[in-house]
Amino acid sequence: MTERKNAKAVWVAVDWGTSHLRLWPMASDDTPLCRIDSDMGMGVLEPAAYESTLLALLEPYFSPDASLDVICCGMAGSRQGWSEAPYATAPCRPPSLDLATRVETADARLNVYILPGVKQNDPADVMRGEETQIAGALVAQPGMDGVICLPGTHTKWVSVRGGEITSFATFLTGELFQLISKQSVLRHTLATAGWNNAAFEAGCLAAVEAPQALANALFGLRAEALLTDLDPVEARSRASGYLIGLEIADMRPRWQGKTVVLVGENEIAQAYATALGTQGAETVLADAEEYTLAGLRSARAQIA
């Protein structure tokens, strides 16, 4: 998007995650003036610091005569965040603005709303932020009956039907890959970057065939490096394939016979598309930022 200089915002869309904060000051036509990225995530903020963080970042966008609606999703609403926004319980529609937590601010120019996350009781699971992307997906396809996969550190698979989040599942896969590639004995065996698609697919297929062999397959990469100088990029790609393949195998009942909407056009979403492709699943890629903004826009529309 092109930044419009000296433009004033009408409201602000906010995705406040654990490590990242993203703000979009919005024009009267509901398009963003710009995107502001900050590392003032929930993980580094005391509750008292949220308001001053917003004020410092938004200062150029205030009109002299009006307050700003600030619509937040994400970890700002967690118990360790700014102000707790209690979870809605799936199956449910993505939470609307009337379920949002209002936060009192010292500066009267801010009208802050924090959207709740969604929990699932059995099996226990939680999301904060992804429900707003789901709301955005449903703006585009209100009648969607399918599965949305949101790849990341903790990838989520969300089944949607009749405008509701019917159930979902979260995987530690991305974090496991980071730990294995950076902290384990394999850190010298796995390249820190680079990609070998054939090795990734081989890893996926091995995991689907024998998911119980994961910890042996991972050590095998180290042994191959010692014995036959396994290429570090090949090792990294195969390790990623083992982990994502395991997840694809587990989610088969959720994606079988459906088109999977993969939210995010980055490298990791592409890897999930490749992994699902090895199993004959169809996928479409969707833009994560677009979904987030569509979800926050539809919440803001409920104020009027």
Added chain:
Amino acid sequence: MTERKNAKAVWVAVDWGTSHLRLWPMASDDTPLCRIDSDMGMGVLEPAAYESTLLALLEPYFSPDASLDVICCGMAGSRQGWSEAPYATAPCRPPSLDLATRVETADARLNVYILPGVKQNDPADVMRGEETQIAGALVAQPGMDGVICLPGTHTKWVSVRGGEITSFATFLTGELFQLISKQSVLRHTLATAGWNNAAFEAGCLAAVEAPQALANALFGLRAEALLTDLDPVEARSRASGYLIGLEIADMRPRWQGKTVVLVGENEIAQAYATALGTQGAETVLADAEEYTLAGLRSARAQIA
């Protein structure tokens, strides 16, 4: 063992691992005078530092008129160790002393032998140190036809028949558990100590039934902690069960119909016995130190 003061050693048994060094100065009747534990493992030593490390620790045990045979197993023989002892290739007998690497020392009182590890070409795998424990097991049961499991950071399952290591498999399981419990988002969910055996067994059974669900089951512990205050000791035990259960499921063809010899009487060996018990497998516990010493003794006996 009782330490015998001022006694002189006839030879020295050494297990030189990555992080730990263990020495047993041995009397003429082949029993240890004492055990010396040191953190001067391979990981912190330059090649030039091995000899001085030995001399400092062994000084009290030298006779004025004789040199000491020093029989080493473990990572001292790796490429990054003192002097490389090339792997024997399975299937093979545990390497005997004639395959050991002799190391020249500046001090003529030391006669150093480093026993080789064992490699397997397909699937690629390696061991250094465990082959000496297998040699020890075969001293007690030369005709053994079965499987020996050596639980640890990188647990090994070794099939033995006709005095040979026929094949083996290594698992990253223990290291994965350490990373998950200390470095991941689960570090606040999992207790650092404590044990709930029912939760561990439940984790094992869940992993055997649905190994592909590992990364989802792990995140589920965090969600249960958030939603229903899951007890941290229960969470820790269940997580351990998921990981060890996966390994037990993978090794079923190796242990099915056999008694598994578990080397090590510590908490982790007990956990493996419990996990195997959930699947109806029979286990016996064996003493790791006894096997190491028996293996080093049988190597030393080949000098005479």
